[in-house]
Amino acid sequence: xxxxxxxxxxxxxxxxxxxxxxxxxxxxxxxxxxxxAVTCPATHGPAEVQIxxxxxxxxxxxxxxxxxxxxxxxxxxxANCDESCISQAVAAPVLSPPVRAKLExxxxxxxxxxxxxxxxxVFWFIGAFxxxxxxxxxxxMQMTGFAPAQIHRLVELWSPHLVxxxxxxxxTFALAWVVALFDCHSASLGVAAAFLLWLVFWVLMVGVxxxxxxxxxxxxxxxxxxxxxxxxxxAVLGGWKKGRIMRWLDQEE
Numbered sequence: 001x002x003x004x005x006x007x008x009x010x011x012x013x014x015x016x017x018x019x020x021x022x023x024x025x026x027x028x029x030x031x032x033x034x035x036x037a038v039t040c041p042a043t044h045g046p047a048e049v050q051i052x053x054x055x056x057x058x059x060x061x062x063x064x065x066x067x068x069x070x071x072x073x074x075x076x077x078x079a080n081c082d083e084s085c086i087s088q089a090v091a092a093p094v095l096s097p098p099v100r101a102k103l104e105x106x107x108x109x110x111x112x113x114x115x116x117x118x119x120x121x122v123f124w125f126i127g128a129f130x131x132x133x134x135x136x137x138x139x140x141m142q143m144t145g146f147a148p149a150q151i152h153r154l155v156e157l158w159s160p161h162l163v164x165x166x167x168x169x170x171x172t173f174a175l176a177w178v179v180a181l182f183d184c185h186s187a188s189l190g191v192a193a194a195f196l197l198w199l200v201f202w203v204l205m206v207g208v209x210x211x212x213x214x215x216x217x218x219x220x221x222x223x224x225x226x227x228x229x230x231x232x233x234x235a236v237l238g239g240w241k242k243g244r245i246m247r248w249l250d251q252e253e
Contacts, residue, residue: 026192
């Protein structure tokens with residue numbers, strides 16, 4: 001048991017160590033993403049370029065970010081240029097600003113309501129299955145000391161379900177805010193944002209379980225559920241495009 005305790009503390013420290021540079025990488029990614037207008041030093045004409053924001057974010061996690069172009073409207077004709085316009089691109093405004101750049105004109109990031117509701121439902125249903133009799137309900141009951149009759153009464157009540165729905169809604173709202181803030185416009189970026197947010201939650205959960213001297217097995221049960229549910233919700237929030245359902249219905253017709 002003591003070995004497991006120190007292992008959990010070590011994992012919590014590793015999560016905190018990974019979380020800080022990951023958040024920095026997300027901030028760098030948001031700073032450099034998006035198309036920018038520059039004057040090409042070679043042709044002295046206008047061009048539209050995009051900085052490789054993902055490369056900048058990954059390299060910036062360990063040291064000063066390394067900048068390179070991801071695309072240019074003058075490529076492939078001038079694809080072998082020395083990319084000396086990067087300094088212009090860094091100083092130039094983004095032509096299609098991400099959500100974070102829009103904060104100056106709004107009260108906060110824009111959260112797409114249908115995606116948020118679907119992500120909340122996905123989060124909750126994964127939890128309902130995870131703690132069902134088919135998966136981890138027996139192990140959870142053994143660790144928490146609940147009797148089958150108590151679980152049966154809890155299932156019949158409305159209040160426990162409302163509490164779990166509220167927890168799912170709050171976590172998914174925080175995740176939706178992060179996804180909107182950093183403009184995670186794909187399912188993979190949504191999953192990455194969800195993983196980083198889950199790390200914060202998991203470290204706090206480990207601290208609570210250790211402080212209250214609860215069975216350490218709950219770390220894996222609760223941690224596994226929240227990891228799977230948050231990543232699924234992140235995929236929904238990141239991959240959902242506004243108007244997707246209407247476009248799908250139009251194609252069906």
